[in-house]
Amino acid sequence: MRSVSSDPTRLVIRTGVLLAAATGLSVLPGWCVSALPGWPAATTYQVRGSSALGDLDADGDLEVVIGSFDKKVHAWHHDGTAVAGWPQTTLDWVESSPALADVDGDSAPDVVVGSYDGNVYAWHADGTPLAGWPKATGNTVQSSPALGDLDGDGDLEVIVGSFDYKVYAWHHDGTAVAGWPQSTGAAVGSSPVLGDLDGDGDLEVVIGSNDCKVYAWHGDGSLVDGWPQAGAHVFRASPALGDVDGDGGLEVVAACADGKVYVWHGDGAPLTGWPKTAGAEVVHPALGDLDGDGDLEVVAGCFDHYVYAWHDDGTPVTGWPQPTGWSVVSAPAFADLDGDGDLEVVIGSTDSKVHAWHGDGSVVSGWPQTTGGQVWSSPSVADLDDDGDLEVVVGSNDYGVYAWTCGEQTGDPLPWPMWRHDVRHSGRYSGVTVLSSGYVTPAAGDPATRFTYRIKCWNTVSERPQRVMLALWSPAGLAWRRLWEYDTSDDNLKDGKWYTYTSSLRGGDYAYRFAVQTNGEWTYWPQPAGAYAAGPSVSPVALSGGYVMPASGTHGQQFTWRIKYWNTSGLPPDGVWCAIWFPTLGRAYWYAMVPFDADDTNWLDGAWYTFSRRWLPPGAYAFRFAARQGTHWAYWPGPAGTYETGPTVTP
Secondary structure (H helix, E strand, C coil): CCCCCCCCCCCCCCCCCCCHHHHCCCCCCCCCCCCCCCCCCCCCCCCCCCCEEECCCCCCCCEEEEECCCCEEEEECCCCCECCCCCEECCCCCCCCCEEECCCCCCCCEEEEECCCCEEEEEECCCCECCCCCEECCCCCCCCCEEECCCCCCCCEEEEECCCCEEEEECCCCCECCCCCEECCCCCCCCCEEECCCCCCCCEEEEEECCCEEEEECCCCCECCCCCEECCCCCCCCCEEECCCCCCCCEEEEECCCCEEEEEECCCCECCCCCEECCCCEEEEEEECCCCCCCCEEEEEECCCEEEEECCCCCECCCCCEECCCCCCCCCEEECCCCCCCCEEEEEECCCEEEEEECCCCECCCCCEECCCCCCCCCEEECCCCCCEEEEEEECCCCCEEEEEEEECCCCCCCECCCCCCCCCCCEECCCEEECCCEEECCEECCCCEEEEEEEEEECCCCCCCEEEEEEEECCEEEEEECEECCCCCCCCCCCEEEEEEEECCCEEEEEEEEEEECCEEEEECCCCCCCEEEEEECCEEECCCEEECCEEECCCCEEEEEEEEECCCCCCCEEEEEEEECCCCEEEEEECEECCCCCCCCCCCEEEEEEECCCCCEEEEEEEEEEECCEEEEECCCCCCCEEEEEEEC
16 A cells, blocks of 8 residues: 655645635544645636546646636646646536547547537647547537447547537547437437447447437447337436446436436336435436445435435435435535545535535535535545545536545545546446456467466456457567456456466567456556557477487487477578487587478478487487577477487497
């Protein structure tokens, strides 16, 4: 575990206009909650969108990226200084939350966001626009874009809804994905979520619409069987995806303005025990295991001033709902704020506070925290400054962005730490997938050697991957190979599971990387994308297991040594030799070998070489072989210096 600073002057971000004295920020003992002087620029209007936290400049710390009604998208370092190239300006309000990912394949994160001006913008980390962007829709874009590989080509697509009654999908270069946009019957202010509803390994797009329906499309724009599903009022809120009932498939959780929360299976059938009814319009559900029993709970805020929590079967969680002082428009985040190993719920409210409760509904010490205006923004939780403590970041209608530092991280992944779960806005509760450092054995050899590639895959909810792949780069080019489970009886991916691929290789220097697909999303090792690990160095020449005949005899007898030579380029050897260890002399002598069949020149399949000798003095002999082709040598047996037991010669 990292050491944690005990410096009480540790800085946490906050806009320069938001002074603790002015806003009444409470201070939890042991925390540093203080205004940060020198903030270069506060926003100049309301901040209703939610932040995305990501490492824009590859320095190991996280940056805060958020839009504002000042028509700008801001980016700050963890110390409150502006990231070079930011803010960037749009033509109207930005309520959409930015999504972060490497969209264009340059191994650096990009920022994608919508605006009330009807455009969707995409910038590089330095604030320069991506080629082909912005893209125009026909009306306001309040929806937050989601980033995912819809067409299975390894690149990310951008998916977003618009008030022009359409849902759009573009490639990284701004060209439309085949089959998109798709139309609904009314404005789409909901944000899309991405997941594999039908278990085929590909992503589907799920989104609500003001025509009182929730839609689900395949990556090609065709409707998923069983969809859309209808409620009694508009679906302004954004849905969530997760395996609510533990059957291995994803469910769709959607909050409706009719005051109900609906849960459907991937095929559109309602989950038993749902929908559930609250006291008013419900918004933006999130999923997490509040009580530590391994099952997911559904948590959502409501216009009736309460935050609700239900078990997977629809029964209320003990201690819930919990009241705030006014309507809740914010979405919840789940994180261990106090370091006790259990999850807390943190959420904003229009009572100008950010609230936090334990799983049993009791208030977390030090909360709520107060801002100077209504909080529509959803909180984001992460260790911004890499000091071992979690920070909670949220925007406010007082034109500012706040951050509070909490307790030391438990070391567990954050299960739902921000708006729509992650910086790509997948909106899907599926365990974090991690790949270990992969390796290959042996590190070098000849084409007769079998090389084995291994990688260990973890998933925090033991979700089995659809595919584990090996990208093998050789002098002949790049090829993908499927890895297979090392132990098919091992189903505990929480502890890690090995996958392997074994093959012989032609001569040359190799490189490799691994990829795993879990619920339609890909994870890679090594990182960043495109990085490769050095692989084996394979000689193009190889020698088979040699032999001598007869195995024993007398000193006047003829003995014959034979070895088979291969070359993966079909080239003849410059020489093949046999080293014979003479026990009477205490040394080895090398002898040139000749082709056994002078007409056999197919060295791809191997050709035999031979050497014969009479009059071996009595004793126990040993031998080994060597072959050279250009600068490449091959030996048998290996490693160098190893000898095979030879004939025993009697007087």
